[in-house]
Amino acid sequence: xxxxxxMADETEQIRELRSGLIDSGFICSIIPGDxxxxxxxxxxxxxxxxxxxxxxxxCSWVRHLTCGVKQEGHIPVVxxxxxxxxxxxxxxxxxxxxxxxxxxxxxxxxxxxxxxRRTYNIDNGELIRCGDLVVDLARCExxxxxxxxxxxxxxxxxxxxLASNKGRVFTRDALLNKVxxxxxxxxxxxxxxxxxxxxxxxxxxxxxxxxxVRNIGYKFKES
Numbered sequence: 001x002x003x004x005x006x007m008a009d010e011t012e013q014i015r016e017l018r019s020g021l022i023d024s025g026f027i028c029s030i031i032p033g034d035x036x037x038x039x040x041x042x043x044x045x046x047x048x049x050x051x052x053x054x055x056x057x058x059c060s061w062v063r064h065l066t067c068g069v070k071q072e073g074h075i076p077v078v079x080x081x082x083x084x085x086x087x088x089x090x091x092x093x094x095x096x097x098x099x100x101x102x103x104x105x106x107x108x109x110x111x112x113x114x115x116x117r118r119t120y121n122i123d124n125g126e127l128i129r130c131g132d133l134v135v136d137l138a139r140c141e142x143x144x145x146x147x148x149x150x151x152x153x154x155x156x157x158x159x160x161x162l163a164s165n166k167g168r169v170f171t172r173d174a175l176l177n178k179v180x181x182x183x184x185x186x187x188x189x190x191x192x193x194x195x196x197x198x199x200x201x202x203x204x205x206x207x208x209x210x211x212x213v214r215n216i217g218y219k220f221k222e223s
Contacts, residue, residue, distance in 0.1 A: 002116060002136075004028045005044060007037055008052035008080070013103070017080075020105020025127045025134060026112070027146045041075065048112055051095075052080035076115045078108070128163045130221070133202060133209055135163050142202070149201050154179065158194050159202075162210060167222035169213045191218075 004026045008014045014030060021028045031040050033053045041049060079098040086100065096115050099108055126137035134143045140156060142149045151159065158179050162170070170178070172188035180190070195210060195218055202209055211219050 002026050002048070003044070003046045004048050004050060004112070005041060005046040006030045006050045006052065006080075007033045007041075008050075009033070014052060017103055017105050017108070021109055021112075022146065024105065024109035025129065026109070027143060046075065047116060048076045048078065050078045050080055050108070078111065078115070080108075128160075130163060130166070130209060132207065133163075135160055144202055144207070151198075151201065155194055155198050155201075158191075159198055159210075162218065162220035166220050169216055169219045171217040175217065 002025075004021060006014060006018060006021075006028065008030060009032065010030050018028045018030055029044065029046075031037060031044075033051065076096040079095050080101075080103055081098050082101050097111050099111065128135040128137065132145045135141075136143070137160065142151055142156065142159060158175065161175070161178055172191040175191045176188060199210060209221055211221055213219055
């Protein structure tokens with residue numbers, strides 16, 4: 001999944017923005033805008049940074065982020081501004097876009113997706129969401145509660161197939177054919193083993209994504 005960093009004080013407004021961006025399919029974290037920001041950006045390696053601060057032009061580390069780091073790693077930067085702060089944007093700060101208050105999470109998400117498509121040549125529309133679980137088809141990644149879940153190739157393919165057909169019941173033989181292929185000679189026990197491993201990684205007391213249909217097979221829950 002695509003990762004965002006919001007560089008700002010953690011106010012209620014910023015927390016609401018973060019929630020809105022998560023609802024739009026991003027992994028999103030908030031970090032303080034201070035002298036350690038550039039180090040955190042380097043460590044967390046986001047796909048895009050949003051900066052919500054007054055007096056941007058007075059902060060040397062912001063200039064380093066938007067000029068030095070951006071040139072080295074080309075991390076897109078979007079400034080979240082008040083009307084009064086518009087004057088803080090100058091030609092030395094190579095930001096990719098800016099949004100003026102009141103900030104709307106849907107508008108910002110659309111702007112971010114356009115920037116990311118242009119920067120990385122990707123389309124963030126290929127997502128399967130089920131509550132806190134997100135399958136990113138473009139990146140072949142799975143996240144739960146914003147945390148990347150390490151899966152083997154077959155575990156990912158099995159989850160992707162089931163999640164793409166929510167509510168539909170598949171027998172073990174059908175899953176073997178769809179995921180492993182018709183030329184696979186293993187038994188249907190292989191499906192049970194992979195389902196058990198998947199559940200150990202994505203299911204817990206608060207999440208149940210893959211359901212067993214007695215005497216038939218398995219299905220991915222509908223919502």
